Amino acid sequence: MNPLHPKSLPHLFLRAAAGEATERAPVWLMRQAGRILPQYRALRSRFPDFKAFVKTPEAAAEATIQPVDELGVDAAIIFSDILVVPEAMGLDYEMVEAKGPRFPKIIETRHDIATLSSGAAAAERLDYVYEALKITKRELNGRVPLIGFAGAPWTILAYMTEGGGSKTFSKARRMLYTEPELAHSLLQKITDTTIYYLKNQVAAGADLLQLFDSWAGELPPAHYRAFAVPYLRQICEALPEVPKTVFAKGAWFALEDLADLPCQVIGLDWNTTPEFAQIATRGSKVLQGNLDPCALYAGTKTIEKETIAMLRAFGGRHIANLGHGVYPDTPLDGVRAFVETVKSAAWRTA
Numbered sequence: 001m002n003p004l005h006p007k008s009l010p011h012l013f014l015r016a017a018a019g020e021a022t023e024r025a026p027v028w029l030m031r032q033a034g035r036i037l038p039q040y041r042a043l044r045s046r047f048p049d050f051k052a053f054v055k056t057p058e059a060a061a062e063a064t065i066q067p068v069d070e071l072g073v074d075a076a077i078i079f080s081d082i083l084v085v086p087e088a089m090g091l092d093y094e095m096v097e098a099k100g101p102r103f104p105k106i107i108e109t110r111h112d113i114a115t116l117s118s119g120a121a122a123a124e125r126l127d128y129v130y131e132a133l134k135i136t137k138r139e140l141n142g143r144v145p146l147i148g149f150a151g152a153p154w155t156i157l158a159y160m161t162e163g164g165g166s167k168t169f170s171k172a173r174r175m176l177y178t179e180p181e182l183a184h185s186l187l188q189k190i191t192d193t194t195i196y197y198l199k200n201q202v203a204a205g206a207d208l209l210q211l212f213d214s215w216a217g218e219l220p221p222a223h224y225r226a227f228a229v230p231y232l233r234q235i236c237e238a239l240p241e242v243p244k245t246v247f248a249k250g251a252w253f254a255l256e257d258l259a260d261l262p263c264q265v266i267g268l269d270w271n272t273t274p275e276f277a278q279i280a281t282r283g284s285k286v287l288q289g290n291l292d293p294c295a296l297y298a299g300t301k302t303i304e305k306e307t308i309a310m311l312r313a314f315g316g317r318h319i320a321n322l323g324h325g326v327y328p329d330t331p332l333d334g335v336r337a338f339v340e341t342v343k344s345a346a347w348r349t350a
């Protein structure tokens with residue numbers, strides 16, 4: 001049975017991802033698990049730090065299901081982080097409270113790359129993610145599909161070479177000019193690990209996979225084509241069994257290339273208009289996005305207006321979402337207004 005065939009996909013979200021015309025757009029929010037719900041904060045306070053939380057499968061499953069129960073979204077995304085992959089490869093990180101991730105050691109030399117583990121051996125260390133997926137899948141009991149995810153190789157390289165977030169990403173970008181072969185060897189190791197990691201996620205129950213290329217927009221188009229797209233392609237090609245979403249934030253310039261990837265869905269940030277994306281992707285992909293997360297700070301009327309305008313602009317073959325992850329201090333009422341507006345707007349009225 002072809003898993004991408006609409007008849008074998010009973011859920012609205014998966015039918016939409018497969019390109020079927022659906023009665024309305026499915027809706028979920030990037031970073032919906034964690035951050036916004038009081039129930040999440042209560043659960044989080046039981047752990048000394050973020051990593052201890054992520055590594056406790058029962059708790060991760062609970063955080064994954066909370067937004068399904070509380071917000072009525074059409075998909076769950078497994079509670080984890082993109083940085084578990086560099087950690088599994090041997091590069092430890094800390095999640096600094098209110099600041100974000102920090103890698104005490106960074107990747108600079110050929111020797112640093114040689115000491116990293118990769119492929120099946122590295123992916124084996126992510127057992128706690130697979131366990132969380134299995135528990136979640138069991139507890140969701142078919143209510144909504146479960147999204148697995150990983151960081152895209154370029155974004156993971158950026159964290160491994162910068163040691164954290166950065167205003168300029170100049171260490172990561174510099175490497176692409178000064179030591180392109182080194183960059184390619186690191187990207188390949190990340191890719192090999194990510195493929196095994198995502199295969200294991202599918203075996204544990206992930207119904208769709210999303211690749212987060214959060215720092216895509218930092219690269220010049222030629223570098224995105226040379227150092228990002230070929231690795232996204234390897235990953236998409238290695239996972240034919242489930243639909244895939246590529247979210248390359250800021251990479252409006254790469255949409256034509258992304259349209260050639262064997263993925264079904266392209267995620268859009270709020271800098272890209274649906275019209276532009278439809279032309280650039282030649283109508284070949286389902287589009288996901290792309291309301292500005294800041295719209296959710298406005299009153300209900302404004303959120304309804306903005307959300308309806310977004311639905312109209314996409315017109316169909318669309319999965320409603322924000323243009324990036326929901327911000328931690330977003331009012332819950334704003335999130336609810338967004339979800340409810342999408343759920344009550346049938347295509348013909350939208």
Ligand code: CP3
Pocket residue numbers: 029030031032033034035044050077078079080081082083095099100101149165212214325
């Ligand atoms: O969508 C979901 O809610 C699922 C879980 C998820 C997390 N991180 C949990 C998390 C997902 C999909 C991610 C992806 C992620 N992580 C990305 C790609 C998406 C994006 O935002 O561009 C990136 C770049 C990261 C790296 C990361 N993790 C940063 C920069 C930070 C610190 C600041 C922040 O964003 O909150 C994290 C921490 C993190 N990851 C938290 C959560 C719930 C907050 C930690 C806490 O509760 O203390």
